[in-house]
Amino acid sequence: MDRLTRQLHFAEEAGRLRGVLRHTVLTDPPSPLEGTSARRLENSAEHSWHLSVMALALAEHAPEGTNIATVVAMLILHDLVEVDAGDLSVHAPAAAQERQHLAELAAADRLYGLLPDDQGSGLRRIWDEFEERVTPEARFARALDRLQPILQDIRAGGQAWQSQGVTADQVLEKVELIEDGSPSLGALARRLVEKAVADGILAPASE
């Protein structure tokens, strides 16, 4: 198969991410013309796009020297493995997280393997870097990935938290990952979680 055919096949398979639903409830007001207004679950493709916009808008909250183009490439690719593995809530139990991790590794082998070898290994490395969360780029990308659903959940009145029985201590665990990638966004997230508890849309820590 020639390179272009393999690249198009990869792009087509990647497109299936538009059919992977997350746990986040969207409540955007309707847009003009053909807009939709119903509350619905977000899919992983539009989630990835929204994170990329956030990376451009919030770039100055990354540590100095962070390569934002790399952050954006990570965010575009970070959920691609869900085409095969589906989305799992960040609040799922550890055993489910471990099964998910193995499913995502197999998915990465298959999906990046669709591309010509040199290219597939290059894009796979970007995903591996995101997963390892060592570089400033990966830590900032992960911070955005954790911040975005908190912002969405607050706008939706806490519905996703309530339906999963999530309490403030569980959300604050995720806030630590935001602080690790961006102190200023971490401080913001901590304030938002405290306010969500005060407003009664997020249950306080269980004893």
Add this chain to the structure above:
Amino acid sequence: MDRLTRQLHFAEEAGRLRGVLRHTVLTDPPSPLEGTSARRLENSAEHSWHLSVMALALAEHAPEGTNIATVVAMLILHDLVEVDAGDLSVHAPAAAQERQHLAELAAADRLYGLLPDDQGSGLRRIWDEFEERVTPEARFARALDRLQPILQDIRAGGQAWQSQGVTADQVLEKVELIEDGSPSLGALARRLVEKAVADGILAPASE
């Protein structure tokens, strides 16, 4: 208002692009777990994401020296104005295109104006560059923006073409924009359009 508050407001308004529906019909096979399988219209947020994936996968089909990070940033931002202006079919008549252009300029003023001035003007320049279609980055980004719906329309059996009464000559006009940004992707698009006519899913040129 402080910078972070303005940046978050911009990201929130941008998120409404998830509610702007395009004319393209999605037919991705269902994904595992919570996937959806119904045929539905694509929204502009997931479209923008898919184009960004294509930019990474098809980067070698851009002219040598094209900055792919700039292409990706353009693709993430290129439809943002639709939050206010809605999506218009590329096959709409010229008068409607002109009205759309004015609405998009007003939308760009409002949306990029939500950001701190220095930052808003920087991101606005990326959108302006895309619209002007002079640089290799803008021409390659536009080529992908024209190629993606052709690929989708073919996979959907030509439904979007048929429902809008679009004929091959109209699609081939768009192919010229693909050729301008990427000769190899333009040649691919031309072959695909010829095959779509031969397969009977796209009406031949009207006389």
